[in-house]
Amino acid sequence: MNIAHHVASLTSIPFLTPPTGGETVVLTEHQRVELLRIGLRVRLPARMTIYRAGSRAQWVFAVAEGVVKSYRDLRNGKRDIAAFLFPRDLIGLSEKGHYVNTVQAVTPVTLYRFPLEDLTALLKRDGEMQFVFLVKVTDALRRSQRRTILVNRRDAVGRVAMFLMFIMNNLGRGGTDAHRVPLPMTRSDIAGFAGLTLESVSRASAELERRGLVKFEGRQSARILDLPRLVRLATAV
Amino acid sequence: MNIAHHVASLTSIPFLTPPTGGETVVLTEHQRVELLRIGLRVRLPARMTIYRAGSRAQWVFAVAEGVVKSYRDLRNGKRDIAAFLFPRDLIGLSEKGHYVNTVQAVTPVTLYRFPLEDLTALLKRDGEMQFVFLVKVTDALRRSQRRTILVNRRDAVGRVAMFLMFIMNNLGRGGTDAHRVPLPMTRSDIAGFAGLTLESVSRASAELERRGLVKFEGRQSARILDLPRLVRLATAV
DNA sequence: CGGAAAGTTGACTTGATTCAACACTGGTGG
């Protein structure tokens, strides 16, 4: 696989409707080269911590392959999953020079690592490229808001349905089987993301299966049996 | 008041720790002028809708004065408050050319309105200015994530405490009385933001008052009586 | 002053959490 490929394919939903509609590849060949000059490709095994909350923020990462989780451990012992990150997502959110979340590989991952200073310098120089990043962060903001809607729901079954839709929208491009949803994260991670306990996720999953909407195949994957009804349930709020 | 002042004072927490630490004014005189050339100052009364979810996204706004709420009406009749926006915040989040939330003035507001096309063109030309916007959106993302933590909490009292801290952090610069928290929004808005019902907000507020942490003075303002304990309660999660 | 909107309070319901016991899975070493 071409090393440059994934950096090249940073895509996003622009502010302005693109002529074609939908997603677009937005980096030029030249920009790709510029990014690779300052970036380093890194491969990490599953479960590896990429950085910890509070540590000095030196890099921004772009996910090329795999799934990553971003979380915070709360005082009450719970773990709030701030986001799951997929190929083409950026990681490295910091505040006053320190990362705000801990980020960990869920699956084996390939990342591109950019020194923060070099990247900001490059972005300031190249307005078009920076715009790609701006759009990307805007997209992350939208997703964060959508997640809050998910967490605001009262019913566990609806939240899990919404979570499944969320994964489909992010890993759906897998191409193979449109009705198979990979679930590389643990139930505990799902619970943290959906604002539920692990037990509630388990019960809600069982309920979805009982209703014939979804079939869980092993713990790493689910099959959507009745997409329309699942969608209605997920958007019922 | 100088018309240019508020646009000029778009501030943010940069990726890189600024030399002085804390917030910084980041636009130069030249950039201010450029922005004002494409921007229009708008004053709106309280309750005025600035734009509706789903409508064509033509503008980006910067809040100069006042408080604004961004929300979505959900199918189940509830209203999810995505964010409260304060002076220096940007509004205009869109997806595929359409606004995702409805935005409404909570108090009388002054806004600067920028045509989306002109603004994007300007940003692409001026990498330094775009960086200010990038940082600002990054900041919004952080706040959105923090809000999710708030909503994830189980206890209503803690959520209201967290909400009060949130307002203090955003309107605290009012200067006058550090222990007075203005609450221009309705209880219903607070409920929507905190993921509670209006009744629960009412009861939680009463509880905070009973515990001697806060005194509600009318419905538009609260007085913090025991900040340390309130902070501990708000960060207990 | 009057009416509508906003907020409060109370009684009851509900569904997720909690606590606890049990089942499954994948990897390790005897």
Place this chain on the structure above:
DNA sequence: CCACCAGTGTTGAATCAAGTCAACTTTCCG
């Protein structure tokens, strides 16, 4: 190769806090 073990997930019963429904009060504004 199998037995064991720890990590992960499931299921059940009881609890409890926020939601719901309803009556009432206060405030705001014409």
